Amino acid sequence: MKIAVLSTNPKLYSTKRLVEAIRTHGHEALVINHALCHVMIEEEKPVILYKNKPVEGIDAIIPRIGASVTDYGCAVVRQFEMMKVFTTVKSQAIMRSRNKLRSLQILSKAGVQIPKTVFANQTKDIESLIHLVGGPPVIIKLLEGTQGVGVVLAESETAAKSTIEAFYGLKTNVLIQEYIAESKGADIRAFVVGNKIVAAMKRQGKAGDFRSNLHRGGKATPILLTPQEEKAALQAARALGVRVAGVDMILSNRGPMIMEVNSSPGLEGIENCTGVNVADLIVSFIEEKIPADENDTIGV
Ligand SMILES: Nc1ncnc2c1ncn2[C@@H]1O[C@H](COP(=O)(O)OP(=O)(O)OP(=O)(O)O)[C@@H](O)[C@H]1O
């Protein structure tokens, strides 16, 4: 098979590991920078041009779309879908997972437990928003933040009010969420491939930070999920249609709560922490999903 990793940088850990795994499985690997692809739309003939040449003969893509190019990256993924190329994550799933509000709506509809969240369009009545989620302390989040940037813990009503006002002043809408204090700055990252959890780690934020993101100095340890945690992670990934997913949850007194589902989850943290060869499992997933007879080109 010919498998393309969509990535803006071939030197990134995840990109390199996926390329390595594709080759180890005896397939041809290539890295396509989606930001440099042109999509051509004609009647019944979708074409992708990369460095001015049509991209042809690709059997599968592994999209690794960064948050800064979500829209364009998804247009390229959609074009591959139109060309009937298998993708580990569909464009619609990437779009949904990128927007925290949209994701939470879908998760709540699917019966997945999430922290109580409100969203309002630049209202003047900020106090009632704060009280709708149980009063301070509250978490304030940008809709499309990542790596813990754009997530604020406001301890008092005054702090919450002035932070929300500041965001509104910048014409930015935010989510206001109940603060799950009992998670004590820790969360769980469950890595889902297909309908299995292949690895999981607990991340503990550095002292004094309520955010557990490794990019913010958090430390990771491998863990085994409880059946309840497993169920929540799989249910969340399935609801959003993200087949290769990094599901983040925090443990509350009411059980696991899903924070978000990442559709281009990094491999470095999870592989280094757990020793699981996640890249390899992603390639095996592609092999499983593309029927054997489609791979067999003998006699064609
Ligand atoms: N409601 C909450 N209660 C307690 N802690 C929270 C809450 N929301 C977020 N956190 C903490 O802040 C971290 C960052 O939040 P979140 O995952 O929503 O943001 P992000 O910027 O999208 O991060 P990522 O890089 O994982 O995509 C979480 O991993 C968690 O540790």
Ligand SMILES: [Mg+2]
């Ligand atoms: Mg995120």
Ligand SMILES: [Mg+2]
């Ligand atoms: Mg997160």
